[in-house]
Amino acid sequence: xxxxxxxxxxxxxxxxxxxxxxxxxxxxxxxxxxxxxxxxxxxxxxxxxxxxxxxxxxxxxxxxxxxxxxxxxxxxxxxxxxxxxxxxxxxxxxxxxxxxxxxxxxxxxxxxxxxxxxxxxxxxxxxxxxxxxxxxxxxxxxxxxxxxxxxxxxxxxxxxxxxxxxxxxxxxxxxxxxxxxxxxxxxxxxxxxxxxxxxxxxxxxxxxxxxxxxxxxxxxxxxxxxxxxxxxxxxxxxxxxxxxxxxxxxxxxxxxxxxxxxxxxxxxxxxxxxxxxxxxxxxxxxxxxxxxxxxxxxxxxxxxxxxxxxxxxxxxxxxxxxxxxxxxxxxxxxxxxxxxxxxxxxxxxxxxxxxxxxxxxxxxxxxxxxxxxxxxxxxxxxxxxxxxxxxxxxxxxxxxxxxxxxxxx
Numbered sequence: 001x002x003x004x005x006x007x008x009x010x011x012x013x014x015x016x017x018x019x020x021x022x023x024x025x026x027x028x029x030x031x032x033x034x035x036x037x038x039x040x041x042x043x044x045x046x047x048x049x050x051x052x053x054x055x056x057x058x059x060x061x062x063x064x065x066x067x068x069x070x071x072x073x074x075x076x077x078x079x080x081x082x083x084x085x086x087x088x089x090x091x092x093x094x095x096x097x098x099x100x101x102x103x104x105x106x107x108x109x110x111x112x113x114x115x116x117x118x119x120x121x122x123x124x125x126x127x128x129x130x131x132x133x134x135x136x137x138x139x140x141x142x143x144x145x146x147x148x149x150x151x152x153x154x155x156x157x158x159x160x161x162x163x164x165x166x167x168x169x170x171x172x173x174x175x176x177x178x179x180x181x182x183x184x185x186x187x188x189x190x191x192x193x194x195x196x197x198x199x200x201x202x203x204x205x206x207x208x209x210x211x212x213x214x215x216x217x218x219x220x221x222x223x224x225x226x227x228x229x230x231x232x233x234x235x236x237x238x239x240x241x242x243x244x245x246x247x248x249x250x251x252x253x254x255x256x257x258x259x260x261x262x263x264x265x266x267x268x269x270x271x272x273x274x275x276x277x278x279x280x281x282x283x284x285x286x287x288x289x290x291x292x293x294x295x296x297x298x299x300x301x302x303x304x305x306x307x308x309x310x311x312x313x314x315x316x317x318x319x320x321x322x323x324x325x326x327x328x329x330x331x332x333x334x335x336x337x338x339x340x341x342x343x344x345x346x347x348x349x350x351x352x353x354x355x356x357x358x359x360x361x362x363x364x365x366x367x368x369x370x371x372x373x374x375x376x377x378x379x380x381x382x383x384x385x386x387x388x389x390x391x392x393x394x395x396x397x398x399x400x401x402x403x404x405x406x407x408x409x
Contacts, residue, residue, distance in 0.1 A: 003029040012093065012361075018110060020094040030085030030371070044070050082274075082329045085371045090114070092366075095359035099255060099343065101352045109253045109261060111362040116250065117336050120240040121269055123384035127310050129238040129273050130317035130379055136234045137280065137324065233276055240269035252341065258353065259345035268335045275377075277326040314383035321377040328374040338364035 009023040047067045052060040092114060100106025171179045240246070246267045253261035341362075345353060372378075 001029075002032050012095075015096045015110075016108060018096070018112075020096060020110065020112070022093040024089070024091040026087065026089040028085070028087035030087075031083030042070060042072060044068060082371065082373060084373055086369070088368045090366045091363065093361060093363040095362035096357070097261070097341070097355060097359045098357040099261065099353065100356050101350050102354070102356065104352075105350065106356055107255060111252070111263075111338075111341070111359045111364075113252075115263065115265055115336060115338060115364050115366070117334075117366045118267070119269070119334065120246065120267070121271065121332075121334075122240075123380045123382075124310055125238060125240055125242075125271070126378070126380045127313045127317050127383060128242070129236060129271055130320060130377065131313050132236040132238060133234060133273050133275060133377075134316065134320045136236055137275070137277070137320070233274065235272060235274040237270055237272045244268065244270070247339075251344075255343075255345075255349075257346060258349040259343060261341055262344050263341045264339040266337055266339055268333070270333050272331040272333075273378075274329040274331070275324065275326055276328075277324050279325040280323065309383050311383050314380065317377075317379045321379050324377065328377055330372050330374065330378055332370045332372075333368075335365070335367040337366075338362060 005025065005027040007023070007025040009021060012020045012022050014020070045068070047069065049065055049067070050062050051065055053063045055061050094110060094112045096108065096110040098106050098108050171177075246269070248265050248267060249262050250265065251260040252263040255261065341359060343353065343355065
């Protein structure tokens with residue numbers, strides 16, 4: 001077991017009676033990595049080369065020589081079993097600044113308070129990283145339960161479109177071009193073109209595109225399953241809110257009615273999930289033994305509910321936990337650092353107000369890291385609602401309008 005902590009606190013300067021410090025701390029704990037060695041292997045290699053040597057008559061004759069080289073080659077680096085570990089740290093250097101008008105009024109302040117160290121990772125991110133792991137293990141996101149749940153709708157769509165294409169072809173052959181066009185784009189004497197347009201959009205989004213995707217992902221699943229070893233290592237990484245880093249601006253120092261001094265921060269937060277698999281249940285992984293996902297997909301407008309609460313992805317993640325056996329390592333990293341500060345002034349601010357002195361030596365970094373070991377895949381107990389930043393894109397907004405146009409009377 002290893003534990004420890006370090007800290008420092010140094011006075012940097014004093015400005016107008018205000019002390020400015022440079023301080024930090026680090027606290028860690030975790031299991032010990034077992035000692036190991038790197039044995040070296042003796043490698044002997046024989047090199048051959050040609051030299052021209054004069055004979056008794058003084059003629060240069062090519063002669064083959066051999067040279068032996070012996071060296072110690074380092075053995076392969078050891079690969080010890082992972083252990084749990086946690087570390088938290090902070091490094092902060094304070095600095096002062098002056099805001100004002102050159103030759104006029106000025107305000108003094110300082111970067112003296114620690115910046116917020118927030119958490120943006122939530123339950124939906126946990127579900128998303130397990131879904132990403134499933135795609136890596138299976139080679140695709142193919143799920144036979146979901147595909148079979150929509151099979152009757154897919155077959156009906158194919159039959160309807162085949163009928164429409166046949167009517168288009170027969171009318172085109174007979175020279176009835178207007179009716180052929182009507183059959184191709186939704187039937188004759190359509191009183192509400194907007195409704196047919198919405199139906200075409202939904203058919204594309206939830207008919208043709210999923211069908212093509214299922215065929216492609218099914219082929220990838222079969223190829224990956226047939227060629228994967230029985231024991232293997234898989235790892236995936238995901239950032240909070242699906243982003244590798246987040247940039248935030250926060251008001252830091254108030255200038256009264258003139259505005260605020262804002263601080264720009266970069267926040268990095270991610271998890272890495274590593275799976276050392278010893279067994280994979282392929283039928284369960286393919287969704288052939290996943291009745292809950294099948295039942296959810298059969299519910300009306302379940303895909304609409306998934307926009308706000310990822311129930312379908314959560315059920316798939318729970319099914320994955322029953323499909324694989326192994327050891328799982330979950331690494332959680334979080335880091336916030338100071339970038340720069342700037343002024344956000346109001347209309348009452350005097351003209352020409354700027355930084356007369358910037359906090360150029362200011363620095364702030366706060367970080368944490370946690371590594372945990374699991375014998376069961378870490379899946380959230382229940383799905384939670386997504387934050388606003390993750391809910392519908394423009395394409396989903398169009399789909400929502402199409403749904404509304406299709407169901408209104």
